[in-house]
Amino acid sequence: MTRRALVVRGGWEGHSPRETTDLFIPFLQAQGFAVRVEEDVEVYADAATMDATDLVLQCVTMSQISGDALAGLRAAVVAGTGLAGWHGGIADSFRASSDYLQLVGGQFASHPGKPEAERAGDASDNFLPHTIELTDLGREHEITRGTDTFELTTEQYWVLHDDLVDVLATTTHPAPDHQPWHRPVTSPAVWTRQWGAGRVFVATPGHSVDVLQHPSVRTLVERGLLWASRTA
Template sequence: MTDPIRKALVVRGGWEGHAPVEITGLFLPYLKDQGFTVEVSDSLDVYTDEVLLAGTDLIVQCWTMGAITPEQSRGLTAAVRAGTGFAGWHGGVLDAFRGDLDYTQLTGGQFLMHPPGFVDYTVDIVPGGHRITEGIGAFAVHTEHYWMATDPANEVLATSVFPAGGDRAHDVVMPQVWTRAHGAGRVFVSALGHKADDFDVREVRAITERGLLWASR
């Protein structure tokens, strides 16, 4: 007996600075290799297709900035609450649809700022043995360093440190990768992945791929 085919929906667009087509393209072969059929949408109107979303096991979103209509937002959040997984990285989920509180509650965080340019920092893995980070230790990256407002209910899997200085009187530990439940749906979010070569870092690629699978229904 063969396993049932899973369905993934990749929703991409918005600000081109995050290269939504190029970077989501890095993961299309992987999803297909994992047994997903993959549909790609360049329109947020897909979030109003209740039948399509009900039959989707995983939504991968890379849509920076932009606006989501109330109907689109309701469709997305209702689908995840009913069990469709939701996953994404960096500004494609964390700097999207500012002001839509239902969407922010879905993702569990929102981008606020980053220091100018690309910086070197270390991503630390939170102990606890989550399968997304199993066997992965601390690693270095050179990219944007996201400062975010995050939901304390998130299950944080990886963090980084913003060192004391300027307006910060002390070091600040900032979540960088987390999971959360939204109704019956699973949500995976990573702040890493501004540019395509960020995923050349073995650990970034592995965490992202594992996160996509974990979030799937």
């Protein structure tokens, strides 16, 4: 039986929604998924489409969603449709919707940047070297098992989250003198969530194509997509 993946992309262009999702469409097809691409989140309001979808890969930073579309997405996940994504495409979507935040379990709050004296006035001002470190659960989970701690230089997400997320990897923000917090803060970097019969997978690395091409990031995203799918 053919599995069906729905790629929903759009929102803020700074996260290259088309280019980044295009990285993973061939992978999904090779895994036996029939892939449909939509650039409007209102597809979530189409009950017939959502009922037939095994996996939603979402890359929609910020933007807005109607009540009907959000209700459709939530209902689909409860019924078993998987929801997966990376970075702002899933963890910084639909900021005005508390119901979306509850579904996903974590929300982007900030990506701390360099000191003013080191800024160049471009996106690199927010690119910091940091570590993605597996949790004890992450060392055993099928998504991250066998993945070592790895280093990235890109946006490091500070995430607000709840206790229903199962954290597979974390990243720790230091407390440099130019920032207002006074001790290091650890945020989830990769997590899963069970919601009804559905699975949710979130990876916070993924600001750009090159980050998603990092071998460790790409591996955990590919595994996360398969894990989240209804027929995983």
